[in-house]
Amino acid sequence: MADTWKARTKAVHAGSRRSQYGELSEAIFLTQGFVYDSAEAAEARFIEAGPDEFIYARYGNPTIAMFEDRIAAIEGTEAAFATASGMAAVSGALTAMLRAGDHVVSSRALFGSCLYVLEEVLTRYGVEVTFVNGTDLAQWEEAVRPGTKAVFLESLSNPTLEVIDIAAVAKIAHAAGALVLVDNVFATPVFSRAVEQGADVVIYSATKHIDGQGRALGGVICGTHDFIRKTVEPYMKHTGGSMSPFTAWMMLKGLETLDLRVRAQAETATKLAEALEGHDRLTRVIYPGLASHPQYALAKAQMEAGGTVLSLEIDGGQAAAFRFLNALEIVKISNNLGDAKSIATHPATTTHQRLPDDQKRTLGITPGLVRLSVGLEDADDLLADISKALGMI
Numbered sequence: 001m002a003d004t005w006k007a008r009t010k011a012v013h014a015g016s017r018r019s020q021y022g023e024l025s026e027a028i029f030l031t032q033g034f035v036y037d038s039a040e041a042a043e044a045r046f047i048e049a050g051p052d053e054f055i056y057a058r059y060g061n062p063t064i065a066m067f068e069d070r071i072a073a074i075e076g077t078e079a080a081f082a083t084a085s086g087m088a089a090v091s092g093a094l095t096a097m098l099r100a101g102d103h104v105v106s107s108r109a110l111f112g113s114c115l116y117v118l119e120e121v122l123t124r125y126g127v128e129v130t131f132v133n134g135t136d137l138a139q140w141e142e143a144v145r146p147g148t149k150a151v152f153l154e155s156l157s158n159p160t161l162e163v164i165d166i167a168a169v170a171k172i173a174h175a176a177g178a179l180v181l182v183d184n185v186f187a188t189p190v191f192s193r194a195v196e197q198g199a200d201v202v203i204y205s206a207t208k209h210i211d212g213q214g215r216a217l218g219g220v221i222c223g224t225h226d227f228i229r230k231t232v233e234p235y236m237k238h239t240g241g242s243m244s245p246f247t248a249w250m251m252l253k254g255l256e257t258l259d260l261r262v263r264a265q266a267e268t269a270t271k272l273a274e275a276l277e278g279h280d281r282l283t284r285v286i287y288p289g290l291a292s293h294p295q296y297a298l299a300k301a302q303m304e305a306g307g308t309v310l311s312l313e314i315d316g317g318q319a320a321a322f323r324f325l326n327a328l329e330i331v332k333i334s335n336n337l338g339d340a341k342s343i344a345t346h347p348a349t350t351t352h353q354r355l356p357d358d359q360k361r362t363l364g365i366t367p368g369l370v371r372l373s374v375g376l377e378d379a380d381d382l383l384a385d386i387s388k389a390l391g392m393i
């Protein structure tokens with residue numbers, strides 16, 4: 001692969017491995033095991049496996065390796081490790097590198113399961129976690145201390161789409177010797193510049209935009225060769241959170257169209273946000289690509305585009321939000337995102353139901369808030385569907 005290739009070329013070709021048949025489309029190696037030519041060869045491989053030598057699918061497999069190499073090439077990291085889900089990636093990256101007595105600083109506005117891992121799981125094993133308001137750099141400054149091992153953040157928060165300044169947080173973290181782990185799902189590999197901005201480890205739930213068609217769970221941890229091979233791989237390969245070869249094949253094919261899909265989705269999201277802003281049934285339209293977004297300049301500098309998700313605050317609270325959701329026809333009520341199908345979610349009663357009311361309030365998860373993941377449908381059809389539903393509340 002040429003290093004000079006642009007992301008779209010890498011997304012189609014990087015990491016490809018061909019069997020003796022010279023197949024054009026990537027092969028699915030549905031095999032857990034590999035045969036050695038001799039006992040000596042088996043022994044040698046267990047001492048040190050080369051990049052194209054495999055032992056057991058939990059450790060690695062040619063189809064999984066193609067996916068890992070391709071996403072690493074797109075993301076601009078030396079290596080990647082594919083996992084069974086986004087949460088296997090988040091929990092794996094953190095658990096692999098932390099031990100009792102370590103200190104972590106994390107933004108509080110997190111995907112529910114990420115919050116669970118940091119707040120409930122890591123602390124159970126003696127890791128101290130400090131939560132901050134991720135958009136307030138003074139809080140990061142105060143919380144990060146010498147000996148802080150990691151900072152964790154979602155570059156674009158769910159569901160209120162706050163932008164965290166990766167470069168500024170990385171500067172604070174690196175001064176203390178901490179690694180910066182970024183859950184970059186909402187920014188997508190297409191719009192992300194996380195590594196350039198100072199992220200050491202970038203994590204994706206591949207379930208979202210990378211598959212993009214709602215078929216399978218998957219995740220990936222991208223980082224330096226040392227972090228992936230010496231820290232993540234030993235932990236993941238022995239604890240069982242690896243991706244399946246079949247899923248890796250789907251994700252690999254997903255990467256080929258990722259750029260086209262995400263750009264089309266973001267273009268429609270922008271159109272919808274612009275058309276809906278100021279609607280008399282909405283108290284707020286939140287989209288990082290709108291000039292009215294409180295961090296518009298940062299979003300533009302950090303992400304190239306506003307992403308594929310917007311949030312609408314419906315006037316009239318939960319009852320009005322439910323009437324709106326129930327009146328939608330094209331947009332489905334569900335909780336995935338990054339999918340070809342547009343999806344509306346009511347965070348307060350579903351994805352964030354578990355949070356106490358005061359935390360929901362702090363995070364801006366109001367009863368009227370609806371998260372809209374914009375799909376690949378025609379933008380005018382979507383706008384008509386949403387406008388009609390807003391007219392019925």
Ligand SMILES: *Cc1c(COP(=O)(O)O)cnc(C)c1O
Binds near residue numbers: 154185
């Ligand atoms: C979905 C998601 C995850 C978890 O991914 P799964 O594939 O569902 O395990 C983690 N972080 C963010 C920001 C997500 O949106």
